[in-house]
Amino acid sequence: MQKEILEKQPNADVRVYAIWFSMIESDSRPGWPRDALADPRVTHLWDEERVLGRWYAQDLKLKIWSGTLKTTTDALWDAYLLYGPEARWTSGPQPLIGWGATVMESRKELRASLRLLLRESTKKDSEPQSGVCHAVRSGNDRSP
Amino acid sequence: MEPCYTIGRLTREARLCGWRWPIVVLIVLLGTALGLAAEPGPSSSSIGDLKDLSQFSELFNRDAGHPRLVLLLSPT
Numbered sequence: 001m002q003k004e005i006l007e008k009q010p011n012a013d014v015r016v017y018a019i020w021f022s023m024i025e026s027d028s029r030p031g032w033p034r035d036a037l038a039d040p041r042v043t044h045l046w047d048e049e050r051v052l053g054r055w056y057a058q059d060l061k062l063k064i065w066s067g068t069l070k071t072t073t074d075a076l077w078d079a080y081l082l083y084g085p086e087a088r089w090t091s092g093p094q095p096l097i098g099w100g101a102t103v104m105e106s107r108k109e110l111r112a113s114l115r116l117l118l119r120e121s122t123k124k125d126s127e128p129q130s131g132v133c134h135a136v137r138s139g140n141d142r143s144p
Numbered sequence: 145m146e147p148c149y150t151i152g153r154l155t156r157e158a159r160l161c162g163w164r165w166p167i168v169v170l171i172v173l174l175g176t177a178l179g180l181a182a183e184p185g186p187s188s189s190s191i192g193d194l195k196d197l198s199q200f201s202e203l204f205n206r207d208a209g210h211p212r213l214v215l216l217l218s219p220t
Contacts, residue, residue: 015207016215019194023218031219034189043203045194052200053216081214088208089201103215110213117211 005111006039012118014041021047023077050075055092078102080110085121 006016018037022028029046037044047053053075079101087093098113100106194200204212 012211014211014213016213017200017203018215018217019200020191020217020219024220027219029191032191033219034191037215038189044191045200046191047194051194051197052214055197056216075216077216077218079216081216083204083212083214085209085211087204087212089204093201093204093214103217114211114213121211 005107005114006037006041009114009118012041012114013121014114014118016042018042018044019047019052020044021050021053021075021077023050023073023075050077053077056081076101078104080106082110082113082117084117 006012016037016039020029020032029048032044032046056076056079057074079099080103081093081099082097083093084095084097087095087097097117098109100109103110
């Protein structure tokens with residue numbers, strides 16, 4: 001993520017929220033990799049109760065995600081969700097430009113979506129995107 | 145004779161004689177300065193706590209006007 005997206009676009013006007021939470025036993029707040037995503041545009045937050053991951057998994061009801069998982073989990077994780085400059089959180093963050101999982105396996109889609117979004121956001125008369133694209137790979141079979 | 149400074153009631157070995165003091169102070173100051181300079185910025189080296197959805201929604205809306213990328217990650 002950092003090398004392929006943030007470092008390649010050092011001037012990109014994007015805000016990144018890295019929401020970290022525990023999904024397996026060895027995960028812990030002290031084990032947070034502080035060297036990962038070391039970029040001033042990134043805000044790191046530890047989500048002890050997996051509030052956001054659960055919200056995305058349950059309230060946003062990303063059926064494709066839950067249908068793709070080979071194991072049961074109550075939280076969306078190892079995933080990205082991309083929003084444009086016009087997005088606001090009312091009952092939830094909308095509109096969603098695109099999302100994907102795992103992050104590593106959907107990085108090409110993320111890079112392309114982000115590039116397009118950044119190009120469009122620089123145009124003052126840009127229109128909000130109406131479509132939602134997503135990229136889900138079935139390789140995420142890690143047990144929570 | 146070279147002037148010496150005694151630190152409390154210590155032995156001769158613990159005394160620092162005149163010309164050594166500026167060097168010790170310089171090393172301490174230099175070390176402190178280097179340590180501060182090497183300290184990364186708070187956004188890249190610190191992590192806050194996300195307690196509830198409203199906290200995140202406020203953050204999300206505060207950054208409206210910018211493209212935003214949410215990453216849901218686990219440390220391992």
